[in-house]
Amino acid sequence: MTIARLFHQFGSPPHFYRLAGRMLPWFATACVACLAAGLYGGLVLAPPDYQQGESYRIIFIHVPSAWMSLFVYMVMAACGAIVLIWRMKLAEVVAQASAPIGASFTFMALVTGSLWGKPMWGTYWVWDARLTSELILLFLYLGVIGLQSAYEDRRTGARAAAVLALVGVVNIPIIHYSVEWWNTLHQGPTVTKLDKPSIHLSMLVPLLLMAVAFKLYYATLLLMRARSDLLERERNAAWVRDEVAAR
Amino acid sequence: MSALAEFLHMGGYAAFVWGSYGICAAVLIANLLAVRARGRRVRAMLARRARFEAAGYAVGDEPAAGGGVDAVNHPGTGAVSEVGRR
């Protein structure tokens, strides 16, 4: 199987370890640069909103966090499928590293949304379809994290968590389309709808910069965590001994 | 009001805006520190094993004493130690 061979090459731990080590500083630097530019653009340069005044500036962290909560989940579920079908170690490592980061982003989306909802909507929380499905996403993440460490054998835990992650995929389109399928207090999509985004360019640019910064943050942490997890799992392998000796 | 004070005031929404940014910063930094601490633990464990081995002892598959990274998660893995690889 050619797919298996490709996985095998890319997923070979020493190869991945060295590649990740070379990419890390670039990702980290780009992340800090995008974050600085996005924060400056969003908090200082962008004008206040015509309706919401200054309070809308929460959008620059709320929306990227919400996007990331879905994106990281998709990565984790894809790794889950690879874990179940091809039993690939690297996919286990990526799923394990992704879960807490994804849970963090979901938590951030919920908390910032709540702090935005209070002054604008008049409430911290409502049980509408969008907010409820995002809360379910947080519980799915917590369930995956729990299962990953629930078994003495880490590989059994990874497979159990992969099943839950795959089951939870059904929640992703529900979150995305909840604001279109049902009446919700949460408004419809701004940037991802098909016609042109209904947000002024001076606000869209920092929003996208922050989204890129969050993606790079995830990539950076993922590589860091995957590297140390690989070292640990392969501690008896020759390449790890070489790495330790070379230091 | 000075420009800075006005900026910090956020049109009266300071608590909500800065609260959001503060919580997010805290969560992101905590994640970063957790991942870094994990990496340090693994490298310390590997270094200890290397020293141990250099001293002529056998190193099995057991988590190194006093802080094997998965000592909590996988208490069972160390039970069956490999016979030395001298």
Place this chain on the structure above:
Amino acid sequence: MTPRRQRMIFVAVLLLGVGVAAGLALMALGENMLYFFSPSQIRSGEAPTGQTLRVGGLVVDGTVKRGDGLAVRFDLSDGAHAVTVHYTGILPDLFREGQGIVAMGRLGPDGSFQAQEVLAKHDENYMPPEVAEALKMAREGGSMANPHGPK
């Protein structure tokens, strides 16, 4: 069949099964997933009377009447029908004429709505005040279609 093929089929069946189950569940829930009713639904009797429900719509221009203290009365419309809402309490910052509002409360026998809670629903448009102003001028002048107008 190789074990890998079996596992592939397991994953596919898992995804398919969960997807179908969720689809059926959502279809069964249907109306219950609606967070609020529109004034038209209330007029046509789709909304239950005598129990707590939510109604959402736009505050009609010129209908906001303040009473004693925090009491306020306004009409809520979805373009076709309107419902009069009575409310006593603090309104959210975004409350204003023309604003989208979701009110929670009970429908009175006279068809008016007694609200216990009023929440503002804002739209998905974000722009500087000057741009909003320019768009409004253009709309009133009729010279330019508003790309951000309500759908």
